Amino acid sequence: MKVLRPIIAVLALIVAGGVLGIWQGTQMLVGVILPSIAFLVLIVGIIRKVIDWAKSPVPFKIPTTCGQAKSLSFIKEDRFESPNSKSDVIVRMFLEIFLFRSLFRNTSAGIKSNNSPKLHYGPSLWLWLFGLLFHYTFLTIVLRHLRLFTDPVLPGLAMLEYLDGFVQIGAPVLYQSNLIFMAALVALFVRRLVMPQVRYISLGSDYFPLLLIFSIGATGMLMRHYFRVDVTAIKQLTMGLVTLNWTNPGTIHPVFFIHVTLVSTLMIYFPFSKLMHAGGIFFSPTRNMANDSRATRHINPWNDPNIKPHSYAAYEDDFREFMVAADIPVEKELPPAPAAEKKEEVTE
């Protein structure tokens, strides 16, 4: 079971964070030093990865298209499925990044057997739906957390919190984003376990981030609704992190340190894992290139500038005699050269 090791890894992290979160000395280690290092690893790691990608040549023009390319004027062009210009590419990328359009196009084939078995193709939107919900609620949650890292709290966050807790359930109020976030994570995880094809291609590195982020959400919600940790003490610690005045008020519940350990792990893990799709989407040649290879020539950056292009005409010039001799049709016939023919006859 490829899911077992990620489960053990996340449990080990939870135990480690919990144990280290008990004593004041180790709280400093896991609540202040670890996240500071993790943040640095995140930033430097992402930049290194992006520069590495930017250094990789793209030898061919390989946009993936799924619509009619620009052609004759009376053939309707599908601008965003087969973008022809830079602006179309930008629109396509925007839709991909903000609406996950390629997932929206998922289809599934299956056999429907009400009376007689019938092959059936239909849209398969669960991945798109839960993926979208997960990403946007995660964004909301990250933005909400800025209240702990800005003093005075950024304008606009109060409105975000108000809207997120609009249903006013309980005290402290329940945020809808938290519920949707957790539900989406469960759905994405169950999807990997339940669907045979997806389980077959799922690796430990697919399960680990889901479990890790789920645990982050779970500890976060526990802190808010069950343990009800001292938020002012936590904000002193988090403000210490961003102003580099490291402090530990000493009155924070250990569950906070589990949360921070898991978040730090996520930050360290991020640049070295599939989570880098966040930056990678911009570097996908199948997405970020225009399908205009008939209009503009794509120069392969690997090309040795000393090797000049060799056209067919030049090729035929090189080998015309042999081609004619071998009865291969040529575009330009041999010049009538009676002298040469005579010479050949003489030698024979």
Added chain:
Amino acid sequence: MYDKGKVLIGLAIFLVLALSVVGYNMTTGDHKKPEPEKPKGYTACVKDTDYMRSSHMVLLNEWRDEVIREGKRGKITTAQGIVVEKSLQNGCMHCHTSKEKFCDTCHVYASVQPYCWDCHLAPVEPTDGKEAQ
């Protein structure tokens, strides 16, 4: 590096966003721990300090449900033997007279917006120790 200009612009935007929080806090001066004003003459609330610090909102919610929905108006006796009404304005704010100097100090610091004041009129800030009802 290919597309150097575009990549560097993207990385610059990423770095600015990532470090903006640090920059923001540098421009907003010193960040002091909130010090809610404690009522004079009292040493204990209806529950111990740790509970009140973390869970006062739960207690207030319970009181609201009991008083408004079940009609169980009652009184609570503190450790000091002081009798407190189960009420925000007549109970809590009997001792903690100022919303601004008590409630708001932490709530503003941590951006917590309790919806107490959706129904309750925010009390007139005391100048003589008595509040308007």
